Structure formats: C-alpha cells, structure tokens
Amino acid sequence: MEEVVTLLDLLSLVVAYTFVNGSLYLGMALGFTITTGVLRIFNLAYGAIFLIAIYGTWMFWNDLGFGLIESIILAILLVAAFTYAVYRVVILKFADLEDYMLAALVAVFVIVEELIGYAYPEVVGVYVPTMVYTETVPFGVASIPGQYLVVSLVSLAMLGIYLLFFIKTKNGFIMRAISQDMVASKLVGVNFNRTFALAMVIASIPPAIVMLLISPVWALNPYIGWTVFTYAILVAVLGGLGNLKGSIMAAYIIGFIQASVGFLLDPRLMLLVALVVVMAVLIVRPKGLARAETIW
Amino acid sequence: MVKLEPRRGRLIIHFFGRKYEWTIEPRYWRNPIIGLILWLSLPLLLYFIARIVFNYPPIALMSTLIYANLLIMMSAPFNLQTIGTGRLNFGPHFFLAIGGYTAALLSRNYGLTPALTLPAAFLVGAIIALALSPITIISRGVYYVLITLLLPFILGEITYWRSDIFGAETGIPNVGLLFPSTGDVTFDVLIFVYVSLVISLAFLFFVDRTLRSRYGFMMGVINEDEDVARSYGINVNQIKMITFTFTSGAMAICGWFLAHYQGSFTGAVWLMPSFLILVLLTATLGGKGAIYGVVISAYFVATLREVTRVTLGELSIVVLFLILLLLLYSLREGFWGLYRKRRYREYEPSIKVRRQT
C-alpha cells in the first residue's frame, strides 16, 4: 500500500511540473516560433531579449528611479526597439548571406550579454519584484510555488492572444499567408518589410513578459540568456520550426521529459536528456513533429 | 602498383590503378615562399626585438601568436568542411573539446605521452564525427546549424554531470606538456609558437592540396548543386561524410595542442559561444574558400583581441565583436578579396573552383 502511494506521489509531481515547466517553455519559445514561422529566420539573437527585459527593468527601476510598472513598460519598449534594430541592421543587411547573418546574430547576442555582464555583474544582485502570488499551491503531494502557476497561466493566455491574432486579424492573416508562400504573397501586394518588422516586434513581447514573471523565483545572472534560449530552440525545433501547434506539443513533451528525469533519475540530467532527445528527433525527423515552417 | 611519372610542369602518380597529378609550377612559387619566410621569421623577430631591444619578456605577444595559429588550425579545416559538406557547422569547438579532453584524460590518467595522445585525439574526434556524419546528408540549412549548435551544449552538460571525470569548470589539470621545459619560460612559449605554426602550416597545406585536387573540385560542385553532382556520377554522400570526419578530426588536434600547451584542459572555456564566433568570423573574414586569407584574418583577429583586452579590460569582447561585425559589413569578400581585387594572379592550374561570395 505504501509503495502505491509513493508512485502516485511521484506521478503527481511529474504531472504538476510537466504542466508548469511545459507552459514556461512554451512562453519562452512563442516569440521564437513566430519569427521562424513568418520570417524563416533563425534569430540567434533571441536570447538577448530575456536579458534586456530583466536588466532593462532593473536599470529603469533601480538606477533611474522610475516606478515598477513604468520600468516594466519601458523595458518592454526597449526590447521592441532592440528587436527592430536587429531586424534592420543585421537581418536585412545580410538577407542574401545567411551564414554571415547567423554569425552576426550570435555576435550581437554575445555583445549584449557582455555589456550587461559588465554593467551588472552577478555581485550586484539584481532582483525584479514581480512576484504576484507568494503562496504555494498543493497538487497531490506536490507543492507548486504560486508564481510558477502565474507564469503558466500567463503563457497560456499569451498563446490564446496570439492564436486570436493570427486567426482573426488582418495582419495575422497576412503573416500566415507569408509563412505559407512568400512569392504568392508578394504578388498580391503584401508589404513585406512592414509585416516582417511587426512580426519581429510582437514576437519579442512574450519572452520579455515570461522572463519578468519568472525572475523572482530564479537565480538571475547575465549568462542565463543561453540556457533560456536553448529551451526556446528545443521547443521550436522539436515542434517543427515556426509551427504553433507543434510548439505546444513540444513544450509539454519537453516538460514531461524534464519532470520525469528530474524526479525519477537525476536532476543534473534534465537538460542533457532534453538536448539528446531533441537531437535524436531532429536526426530522424528533421522537420519536427508538426509540419514545419507554417505558423499553424 | 605505385609509379611516378614526371612530365613537364607536373608529376603523375600512379597509385594502385588510379592516377593522381601534382602540378609543379615554380613560377607561381615566389609569393608563397616569400609569405612563408615572413611568417616563419615573424615570431623569432618579435622575440628578439622584445628581449634584446626592449629587454621585456614577450610572453603575452607569443601567446597572441599561438592564439592566432589556433584560429588557423580551426578555420582552415572549417572552411574545407563548409565547402565539402555544403553546410555550415555551428559546433566546430565541440570537436576541439573532444580532442582536448581525450588528450588530457589519457595523459593524466594513463601517463601517455603527447606523441601517443595525438593519434588518440584525432581518432576519437574522427570516430565521433563519423558517427555524426549522416547529419550532413539528412539535415540541411538551419536544421543542420541547429544540430551542430546543440552539440557543444550537450558536451558541456555531460562535463557538468560527470564532473568527477571532466572536472566541470575547473577542468582537468596535470596534463603533461608537449616537451620538457628549457628553464626559460619565454623561450618555452616561443617553441610552442613554432609548434602551433608547424601544425597550422600542415593544415593549410593539406586543405590547399585537397581544394586543388579533383576532390576539391567535386566538393565545389557539391557545394553549388548536390543533385547535379549526383546526376553526374559524384558520390555526394561519401565525399560529405569523409570530409566531415577528417576535418573534425583535425579540429580535435587543436584540442590536443591546447591540452599539452596549457598543461590542463577546461572545456567550459572553449565551448563558449564567444569562441565559436571568433572561429566563424576568422573563417568568414578570410574569404570563403580562400586559404591564405585565413592566415591574415586569424592574425588580425588575434591581435585585435589582445589589444582590446589590454586596453579595455572587461569590455574587450564587446568592442572586439563590434569591430569584427563592422568588418563583416564592409569586407563582404573577406581580406583575401581585397588582395584579389587589387592584383589577381592565378596561382593554381586553370582547373580550379573560383568561388565568389
């Protein structure tokens, strides 16, 4: 009888953290999936968005004395401006030389990372007080920090908003058309530059929000950008680059893998197993789980 | 079986039923020989100027030269791999780390000498590359970039998971040096400079010969249009897999050198994205497919890196990358493109893949 209870305990932990982690990764990957789906660009500077959101908020709030809400809004605007700048200065300039573009994007990411590391080294102890729910929530034998649930719900809400955007609005419809067939879209007069720029900017908002919400419960340092970006890549690629349906599936699969490995094997293996599984899937099914390179 | 047949301007080698040709054109040797003499004398010259004229031990200077040669050791096989597989590998430093860890572990745990750890590092790198080589056939474009980008992260996670073996952030210490110390640290470093230079030369020579041979030509065809290559009898898969295997093995040798130069190996340092960018930018700024350009860009990047480090300290990487990005914008054809624009001379036989960016 005792063993059955233990198994159920484990199961409840796995289910709880599958949901929580999966939703978190989905929120992180949303923007990346949109960029890859519409622009067919592997935006390797995406990880910088997470850093700019956090440290931008800190800078406005702690150094420049703005209120918290204003700081958050300004930081998000900063993220949008950064994304737009990357689009105009790097992506457009190297449109015909994809290898240069990818190298330049990684370089931009490293530059942002180093700048932030210089301005706010780890000893500064950056903290963004975006804690919404301080209590823990019981689920079976698990006790999930309330903030994780907030992040999960916000991620899912953002997913819902983006789905509505793509299905109901004109711009969303245009973006879906572009992602299906670029040439045909051009022929019917779609303004590419504007649409691309818009796609990139709106894609930068979910990761910023998710990062701001998760930051009170994470240890922050200027080098978490790569870890978070890795999760975004894993989800986007496992799901099928740029496919929202696929990203949903992939996020929860990775959440499940990590929860299982973490609770049943060894927490140190969590990221490693996720990486190996995704790589194996890519080798066998390069286009991911869903049909890649269309948004839905 | 094996027969040599000298002809005018070339040497034909019959090797077990196949024919190979080595073009010997002394009239085109002048510039490469001058360049080689300059390159070989540079470290010695700088060493003596620093020690005798300025009475200053030029360790930092010598280290910069070693770093430049290291970039050549990575970029030359990287360029060959790019052409031969038609893909861009975003994880060359994965194989460097494989080679480094292999050499370090064998040296520290089993007392193997560098002469023995060298073939071991190459073999381990090549075998792992062979196992991974099907991705050059299955994956294309960004998918390939992604898989290769993930490889160093995977290795990084493994080194943390088994930190008992790999030492995590501290790495593996007490690795045997390449040669016993002469007693003069600066002179030792000078010797390391020449070792790295000889390895770089060997890599450049091998890459150059390959690109000028029929295999280099076929690689060019593969790079341009794989289907056409297949339709015209080229075994694309075989060439890709072989190229990927050998060039990755070569990158593992870089790791071997690092382990026996520093007397330790810390994968975390070399698996970072910033090192990847330096290799990519060195290869790109050299000019795609231009082997000599890699030498110029490697020395440029290494020097700039040292100068920014000394003058700017913590912000050095930021400034370094910004400058390199600016060069990427303005020098689309790389450093070699500058030379070619001013005075183009054909160094190779007319049967050559002329690559434009």
Add this chain to the structure above:
Amino acid sequence: MLKVSNLTKRFGGIIAVNDLNFKIEKGEIVGLIGPNGAGKTTLINLISGFYIPDRGKIEFNGLDITKKKMHERAKLGIARTFQNPRVISNMTAHMNVLYAVLGSPYGKNITMTEAGAEAIYYLDLFGLLKKRDVLASDLAIYELRLLELARALALRPKLLLIDEAMAGLNPAEAESVSKLINRIRNEFDLTIVWIEHVLKVLMRSADRVLVMHYGKLIADGKPEEVVRKPEVVEAYIGEEEL
C-alpha cells in the same frame, strides 16, 4: 537496353506515373511526348534515379536498377539533361563539362589535365570552344542547351535522357540541336529517350514514339502511326480546348 515494368509513382493523391510498361532497344531514338502534366519528366526522373518508384521495376542492360542511387546509375551509363538548364552558374562552361568527365566510369583513371583536355573535346563537338572560359550564368539559352548536351555526353553514357532540348530556341537553333543529337547518336552509339514539345522536329528524328497522358502510356509505335491514333489526337486537342 532499358526495360520498365509496372512503374508507378505517386505524389500524395496524384499518380504521376501509372503502371508503365515498355522496352527500349539499343541504338533507338525514342521520342516521349504528351500534354503538360502527363508525367514525362517524372519518368525521366525515375529512370535517372531522382525519384524512387513506389511500385515496379527498371532494368538497364539486364541489371535491376530500381533501387540504385543517382550517382550509381550515372556510372552505369545513364545521363540526362534538365528541362530548365541546370548547370553550375558560378563555374565556366569548361568546368561544367569537367566534372562530368571526372564523374564518368573512366574518371578515376585520368588526371585532371587529361580530364580538362577531354572536356575541351566535348565543348568543341558542340561548338562551344570559344565559350569555354565564360561563366555559365553568362551563356545564352541556346548555348546552355548545348552545354547540357556536352556535359551529358562527357559522362560517356550508354543511355541519354533528353528533357526538352529545344524549349526556348528559335527554329534554326532547334534544327541545329536536332541535327547534333542525331549525329551524336550515330557517332557515339547512343540510345536516346527524348522528351520534346517541338513535335515536327522530333518526329523526323525518332525511330519510335511513346505517348503519355495522365501518367499512362496511351501509344507506342512509329511516329507516323502514333500521330494518327484517335486517343493521341484527343489527348492533345482535348488539352487545347481547355
């Protein structure tokens, strides 16, 4: 030389090639005609190895090549041209023929210089000697079609698959290409399968004509007999009405 049995290829719901059966004898010029979308290029792609069939068998000189890879078929002696010329634009005309020489079954036993000389020979055969150092991207369509043929011949094939050698050419150029094809068939002892829309020229050269429509073979015989068959006329005129 070539025997095709029950050959079928599907692309999703579309059956591009539907249960094809035919034989080609050595030395023949076999014309392959049919309206657009009949499956002619798909058939060429199946024979040359671009696609693997879903069902059926392809035999070349008695050898089952159905599952063989493209480069293996090239080495066995099957060469093809492309409907839209597919040469390497970054390389000169000479280089474009050179890799075919190197890819031929004899390519391993010659040096690069010898291969270069042989490539010159093929360029000369097609009147492209003066254009040997011109980048393929700078050649006119007529020269590109000749280059495709020179390249295919450099592979020293036994079977040559020609996919619309005359598309985009004016009547004089088309006539010149047709004469060259006949000449190389005789001089190099080739067997040729030739897709063409310029029926007038094809009918003069072909020994036999195969007609495809919606993936099926609807006629197989001498040119003058085939053009009179009601199903062939209907296939073409039916298309025009649409």
